[in-house]
Amino acid sequence: MVIDNLKIDILSISKEASLHKEKDKNVINATLGVLLDEKGSFMTIDSVDEALEDVSKIELRKYLAQDGGFLYKENIYNYLFKDKLKEIKKHFNLVSNWSSGGSGALSLAFQMHEGVIYIPNISWPEYNQIANNLDKEIKTYPMFDKDNFNLNGIEEILKKEHKNILLILNDPAHNPTGYTMNKLEYEEFFKIINKYNHVKLLVDIAYIDFSDNYFEMLIPMIIKYKINVIFTFSGSKSYLVYGVRMGLLIYFAKTKEEKEAFLKETKKITTSTLGSPNSLSILLLNEIVKSKKLYTEQKALKEVLRLRSKLFISLV
Numbered sequence: 001m002v003i004d005n006l007k008i009d010i011l012s013i014s015k016e017a018s019l020h021k022e023k024d025k026n027v028i029n030a031t032l033g034v035l036l037d038e039k040g041s042f043m044t045i046d047s048v049d050e051a052l053e054d055v056s057k058i059e060l061r062k063y064l065a066q067d068g069g070f071l072y073k074e075n076i077y078n079y080l081f082k083d084k085l086k087e088i089k090k091h092f093n094l095v096s097n098w099s100s101g102g103s104g105a106l107s108l109a110f111q112m113h114e115g116v117i118y119i120p121n122i123s124w125p126e127y128n129q130i131a132n133n134l135d136k137e138i139k140t141y142p143m144f145d146k147d148n149f150n151l152n153g154i155e156e157i158l159k160k161e162h163k164n165i166l167l168i169l170n171d172p173a174h175n176p177t178g179y180t181m182n183k184l185e186y187e188e189f190f191k192i193i194n195k196y197n198h199v200k201l202l203v204d205i206a207y208i209d210f211s212d213n214y215f216e217m218l219i220p221m222i223i224k225y226k227i228n229v230i231f232t233f234s235g236s237k238s239y240l241v242y243g244v245r246m247g248l249l250i251y252f253a254k255t256k257e258e259k260e261a262f263l264k265e266t267k268k269i270t271t272s273t274l275g276s277p278n279s280l281s282i283l284l285l286n287e288i289v290k291s292k293k294l295y296t297e298q299k300a301l302k303e304v305l306r307l308r309s310k311l312f313i314s315l316v
Helices: 010-023 046-054 070-091 101-112 126-133 151-160 183-193 214-225 235-239 256-273 279-288 294-315
Strands: 093-100 116-120 137-141 165-170 199-204 229-234 246-253
Touching: 046 279, 046 294, 070 093, 070 214, 070 229, 070 246, 070 279, 093 101, 093 256, 101 126, 101 199, 101 229, 101 235, 101 246, 101 256, 116 126, 126 137, 137 151, 151 183, 183 214, 229 235, 235 246, 235 279, 246 256, 246 279
Parallel strands: 116 137, 116 165, 165 199, 199 229
Antiparallel strands: 093 246, 229 246
16 A cells, blocks of 8 residues: 555545435445434434533523633543543643634644644645644645555654644544554654654544544653643544534643743633633533443444444445
8 A cells, every 4th residue: 555645635525425425325425524324314422412401501601711611621631531641740731722623723733833834645634724824834744654654754854844843643543544553653753753852743633532542552652752742632523513613722731831831822812813712612511521321322333433434445
C-alpha cells in the first residue's frame, strides 16, 4: 500500500456518494460522518436523551463561565483520562477552555500559534480552511512510508524547519484512513519530538471513543518525555450530538507561566469572537456524565459500527 502522495477530497467524494444514493436506493453512503440506523435516521443514546430532559431551563438561559466552568472541564478530564488524571495533574499544569466543538478547539489553537502549522498530507480538509481563514501558514508532512507511520519523514521536516511548529496528529482513528498509531510508533515519535524545542504537538481526538485504552497507553509516555501537548476534544462523535457544539481545548502546560499565558490568550480570543459559550453544550455534558449506562450504550454502538466496517471491507 503506497499512499504517500494520495490526495483525498472528502467533500467531493461525499457529494458524489449522495448523488449516487439519490439514483439508486441500494447504494450505501459511507461518507456521512454521522451514525445512522438501518432506516437512515440518526441513532441516539438513551442516556443522552434523558440528560437533555434534565437540563435546567433556567440555567440554559444564563451566561455561563467563558472557559466552560470547573465542573464541565473536570467532567471531560475524568471522561478522557480516568485514573490517569491524578498523575497528569502531578506532572503538568493542566488547563483548558470551552470550544464550539472540535473545530472550534482547533480554530482556537491555530489562532494562538505563532509560526507554521503542519498537518498530515492525507487529512480532513477543514484543517486547511481553518488555517487559511486565520491567515496562518500551513504545510503538510508525509503521513505514511508504505504501510507504516512515517517517522523519518517527520524528523526530516523538523530538522529543516526553523519556524515554531504546531504539529497536528489526528489520532486515534485518523480521518479519513482510520489509521491508529501503536505504542511503538508513539514511543519513537515522542523521542523525535523531544529533540526539538520549536515543536508543539496537537492531537485531534475527535474519534477518541473508537479506540480502547488509548490514554492508558499514551499518558505514561507523555509524562516520561514531558511533551508539551494540546488535545482537541469533541462531544459530537462521543455522544451523537453533532449540532450542540460541545468541545474543549486542553493543554498540558509544563510551567505555571505557560498555563497563565494560555488562560490570558484564550480569554482574549473567546470573549472577542464568541461572546459567551453555548450553555446547552455545557449543561448537557454535565448531566450526561451522571449516567451509569452511558459506557454500555456507547459500547453497543461501537459494536454496530465495527460490524458495519467489517461488512464494508468485505465488499471492497
